[in-house]
Amino acid sequence: MSPTPAPVAKPPKIPQSVLVVIHDPDGRVLLLERADVPGFWQSVTGSKDRLDEPWAETCTREVAEETGIVVGTAAVPPSALVDWQLANVYEIYPRWRHRYAPGVTHNTEQVFGLCVPAGTTPVLAPREHTAWAWLPWPEAADRCFSPSNAEAILQLPRRLALPPCAP
Structure with missing residues (x-):
């Protein structure tokens, strides 16, 4: 009987990620509930796979992996993905620091918007997310566990030229 090969250790995550506010x-706004922390709702997020990976490539990959939505189709052309020219630097939650190299405590997150047709139905990656919801932007911002995610969603009316939410 041959020996069982040792498991291959995953390389540490790169502390550069994207936040993609998917909206119609x-x-x-489309929100996803995390599989590893029930009750934590968020937009699509994900780290670069390699340091030289372009931000738009990271977005396209993460959106496809987490929602099944493919950027670059007739329904969702590449122009639907917009770099909001906003970068957030935040402290990585202690519960997730083990995924990064020792001593890494902060992440830089580049924010994008992705406009998809109304009624788009996501197909979730079950290891990452357990539920999805399309919510009006104020409700989506309120439901997010991440302050940077909520702040990004609160920018949506300005970016879409929508009237502000009534009090």
């Missing part, structure tokens, strides 16, 4: 033309 009317300002509804």
Whole structure:
């Protein structure tokens, strides 16, 4: 009987990630519930696979992996993905620091928007997310566990030229 090969250790995550606010033309936002932390709702996020990976490539890959939505189709052309020219630097939650190299405590997150047709139905990666919801932008911002995610969603009306939410 041959010996069982040792498991291959995953390389540490790169502390550069994307946040993709997926929305429809009317300002509804797609949120996903994390599989590893029930009750934590968020937009699509994900780290670069390699340091030289372009931000748009990271977005396209993460959106496809987490939602099944493919950027570059007739329904979702490449122009639907917009770099909001916003970078957030935040402290990595202690519960997830083990994924990074020793001593890494902060992440830089580049924010993008992705406009998809109303009624788009995501296909979730079950190891990452357990539920999805399309919500009006104010409700989506309120439901996010991440302050940077909520702040990005609160920018959506300005980016879509929607009237501000009534009090």
